[in-house]
Amino acid sequence: MRASERAYVTLLDEIQTGALPPGTVLAEVEQSTRLGVSRTPLREALRRLASDGLVAQASPRVTVVAGIDVDDIRDLFEVRRALEAEAARLAALRADRRVFTSLAREFTTIDTAEADAYYALIARFDAGVDATVDNPYLAAALRSVRTHLVRVRRMARDNPLRLSASAREHELIARAIGTGDPELAVHATHVHLHNALTTILEALTEDPS
Incomplete structure (x- = not known):
């Protein structure tokens, strides 16, 4: 694995898991030493993370982990709703039902x-x-959304009741795809995402930190 890829993967995981929380300063010298790479591949990794929307320039020389707030989460779910509903619809039309x-x-x-x-x-x-839909543009857009979704899940904490409900919702989506029912697949996806967003926003309201 190239040094820049290694740095990117490590920083991505640390940002997504919260090991590097929003606002953390990513000083080039410190991070290149910590990650065991030179500054050039580190800069390449930081450029990729900036393109992902996960880091931002606080000033010309200071890179920080980007924050994510309630408005960001709502925006994320607007995009997610459109993309995942269409993906589910197409999958129901094209899938190997088994x-x-x-x-x-x-x-x-x-x-x-x-x-x-x-x-x-x-x-x-x-x-x-993704494999069933076989549309690289849709897959790329979904990958971007999922990159941020990992952070949102961590912020909202695991809720046992929500996870059980989510499993039932995913079962219905999968079953709709498996029976070739695009309308049900779309409806079930909308219900799942509505419930997921509601739970996340409630969790953040209870613990805004």
Whole structure:
């Protein structure tokens, strides 16, 4: 792996998990030393993160981890709603139905108390939708949204009741795709995203820190 890619992957993970919280200053000398790369690949990694919207220039010489607030989250979900609903509709028209029927069964049996395993199942579902739709422009737009979504999930904290409801919602989406029902796939996606956004905003209101 190239030095710039290694630096990018490490910083991306640290930003998404909250190890580098919003406002953290990413000083070139400090970060290049910490990550074991020279300043040139570090700058390339920071440019990619800036393109992702994850870091920002506080001044010409100071790069910081970008913040994300309630308005950002609402904007993110507006885009997510449009993209994921269309992806679900197309998947229902094009899918190998056995794949999504199998995923639907997994959502009925997944132990949502194991949050990492649950999010891994969601990642497989997302990858399955992307592969089925087979539209590189839609896939690229969804990747951008999902990059920020990881941060939002961490900010809102894991809610056991919400995770259980989310599993049921994903089961319905997967089953709709698996039965070739595009209207149900779109409707189920809208319901899921409405509930997800409501829960996230409630969590942030309870703990604005």
